[in-house]
Amino acid sequence: MENNDRIIKCLAYEGKVSIICADTTYLVEQARKIHDLSPVATAALGRTLTVSSIIAINMKNKNDRLTVQIKGDGPIGNIVVVANNFPKLKGYVGNNLLDLPLNENGKLNVGQAVGKNGFLNVIKDIGLKEPYIGMVPLVSGEIAEDFTNYFATSEQTPAVVSLGVLVNSDGVKKSGGYVLTLMPDATEDIIEKIEKNIEKIDSISKMLDENIPLIEIAKKATGDENIEVIEENIIPVYECDCSKEKIEKGLIAIGKDELKDIIETQGNIETVCHFCNKKYNFSKQELQNLLDNI
Numbered sequence: 001m002e003n004n005d006r007i008i009k010c011l012a013y014e015g016k017v018s019i020i021c022a023d024t025t026y027l028v029e030q031a032r033k034i035h036d037l038s039p040v041a042t043a044a045l046g047r048t049l050t051v052s053s054i055i056a057i058n059m060k061n062k063n064d065r066l067t068v069q070i071k072g073d074g075p076i077g078n079i080v081v082v083a084n085n086f087p088k089l090k091g092y093v094g095n096n097l098l099d100l101p102l103n104e105n106g107k108l109n110v111g112q113a114v115g116k117n118g119f120l121n122v123i124k125d126i127g128l129k130e131p132y133i134g135m136v137p138l139v140s141g142e143i144a145e146d147f148t149n150y151f152a153t154s155e156q157t158p159a160v161v162s163l164g165v166l167v168n169s170d171g172v173k174k175s176g177g178y179v180l181t182l183m184p185d186a187t188e189d190i191i192e193k194i195e196k197n198i199e200k201i202d203s204i205s206k207m208l209d210e211n212i213p214l215i216e217i218a219k220k221a222t223g224d225e226n227i228e229v230i231e232e233n234i235i236p237v238y239e240c241d242c243s244k245e246k247i248e249k250g251l252i253a254i255g256k257d258e259l260k261d262i263i264e265t266q267g268n269i270e271t272v273c274h275f276c277n278k279k280y281n282f283s284k285q286e287l288q289n290l291l292d293n294i
Contacts, residue, residue, distance in 0.1 A: 001026055001029055003026040003235070004023065004025065004026065005022075005023050005024055005025060005027050005235055005236055006022070006023050006214060006232070006233060006234065006235060007020060007021070007022040007023075007053060007054065007057060007214075007236060008021050008022075008214045008215060008218070008229055008231065008232040008233075008234070009230050009231040009232070010218045010227050010228060010229050010230060011227070011230055012218070012222040012223075012226075012227045012228075013186070013190050013224050015183065015228075016182070016185050016186045016190055017180065017182055017183065017186055017194065017222055017224070018180070018181045018183065019179070019181075019221060019222055019227075020058075020178060020179050021176070021177075021214040021215075021217050021221075022050055022176050022177055022178065022214075022236065023174075023175075023176045023214060024049060024050045024176050024177070024236055025172055025173070025175045025208070027049060027050075027236050027237065027238050028042065028045070028046035028049055028050070028165060028172045028175040029171050029172040029175075030238040031045055031049060031091060032046075032171055032172055033171070034238070034276055034277060035092060035093070035096045035277065036096060036097070037093070037096050038096065038098050038099050039099075039108055039167045040076070040098055040099070040100050040109060040110060040113050041076060041093050041095065041096050041098050041113070042165060042167050042171075042172060043108040043110050043165040043167065044076055044079055044093060044110045044113055044114060044143065045079060045081075045092070046165035046175045047110065047144065047163040047165060048068060048070060048079050048081050048091060048143060049081055049089055049091055049236075049238075050163050050165075050175060050177040051143070051144070051147050051161060051177060051179065052066060052068045052081040052083050052087075052089060053083060053087045053089055053236040054177065054178075055068075055083075055122070055179075056083035056084060056085050056086075056087040056089070057085055057087050057231075057234055058085075059084070059124065059126060060085070060126070061126065062084065062085060062086070063084075064084065064085055064125065064126045064127065065082065065083075065084055065124075065125040066081075066082065066084070066085075066123070066125075067080070067081070067082050067121075067122075067125075068080070068081045068082075068083075068120075068122055068123075069119075069120070069121040069123070070118070070119075070120050070143070070146070071118045071120075071121070072114040072115030072116070072118035072138050072141050073115035073116075073117040073118050074111075074112060074113050074114045074115030074141060075095060075100075076093050076095050076113040077093060077094015077095045078093070079091070079093050079094070079114070080092055080274075082275070086237070087234070087236050087237070088236075088237050088239040088241075089237070089238055090238060090240045090241075090275035090276065092274045092275055098113055100112055108165075108167065110142055110143060111140050111141040112141070114138070114142075115138070115141050116138055116139070116140060116141050117138065118138045118141075119135055119137055119138060120135070120136050120137075120138055120146050120147070120150055121133065121134070121135045122134040122135075122154065134150060134154035134155065135154070136149055136150045136153045144161045144162055144163040144177070145161070147161045147163075147179075148161045151179075151181065157181050157182075158181065158182045159179055159180060159181045159182070160178075160179070160194070160198055161177070161179050161180075162177055162198075162203070162221075163176075163177035163204065164176065164177065164203050164204040164206075164208075165205060166205040166206075166208075166209055173209065174205050174208040174209045175205070175208075176204050176205065176208045177204050178204060178217060178218070178221060180194065180221055182194075193223045194221070194222060194223060197222065197223040198221060201220045201221060215227065215229060240273060240275045240276035240278070242273040242275065242276060244280050247273075247280045247282075248290060250271075251271075251282070251287070251290055252290055252293075255294075256291065256294050259287065259290060259291050260291060262287060263287045263288060263291065267283075267287075268282065268284055269281075269287070270282075
């Protein structure tokens with residue numbers, strides 16, 4: 001599969017409305033392959049990766065870090081995505097092989113997979129003394145609606161979030177989304193026009209499957225033909241930054257007693273990165289060296 005992923009940032013109605021549109025097909029296909037995801041797990045993680053990429057590009061500095069956690073009571077378990085503002089992203093789901101029947105609309109049942117009872121956590125580490133933490137209850141488990149609620153509740157920003165992942169027998173056919181936000185000076189006429197447009201346009205995955213360009217999707221969602229592109233050709237990438245050194249720091253962090261117990265009871269150990277499934281092996285001597293340096 002060729003990497004045609006893109007994110008564009010636009011302004012509509014002379015700056016009164018912002019819309020960010022993303023095609024994340026390649027990104028989500030990479031995640032599917034890395035984690036051997038079932039279709040419904042692909043959709044759940046794919047939607048979360050997409051909206052996380054959109055949020056991440058609005059962070060200002062290269063060292064800023066975004067962590068999204070979806071903790072519902074559904075059988076998929078926790079969904080976690082970590083990103084920077086490039087955006088480089090990584091993520092995982094608790095149950096990568098979950099298989100569920102389609103919902104009543106014949107769609108992948110992400111809502112049932114995630115569950116309605118639980119929380120969405122958005123953590124932004126942007127260089128302040130304490131990271132910003134936004135936590136809201138899940139609304140539906142469908143993820144787009146949950147993020148719409150997050151923007152309204154935690155960031156006090158009226159927003160429309162649309163996310164979609166289209167999966168076929170070969171993998172991810174199309175994946176993407178958009179986040180439309182209203183500026184404080186958006187008029188009632190603009191809001192009414194947008195609401196009417198959102199009701200009548202096709203789903204984001206269908207529009208992408210019809211090869212409608214992101215700029216045209218932005219026009220369709222907002223109803224503004226004179227939309228202004230303020231940034232384009234942003235390319236989201238699935239990339240894990242794990243290393244043996246980072247795993248060593250994690251082993252040191254568990255403390256002397258725990259590490260000593262591992263040496264005595266297991267000797268050699270193998271650890272696996274949650275985000276990329278890369279395996280790291282530590283011999284008994286390597287573990288002993290870590291223990292000696294604590």
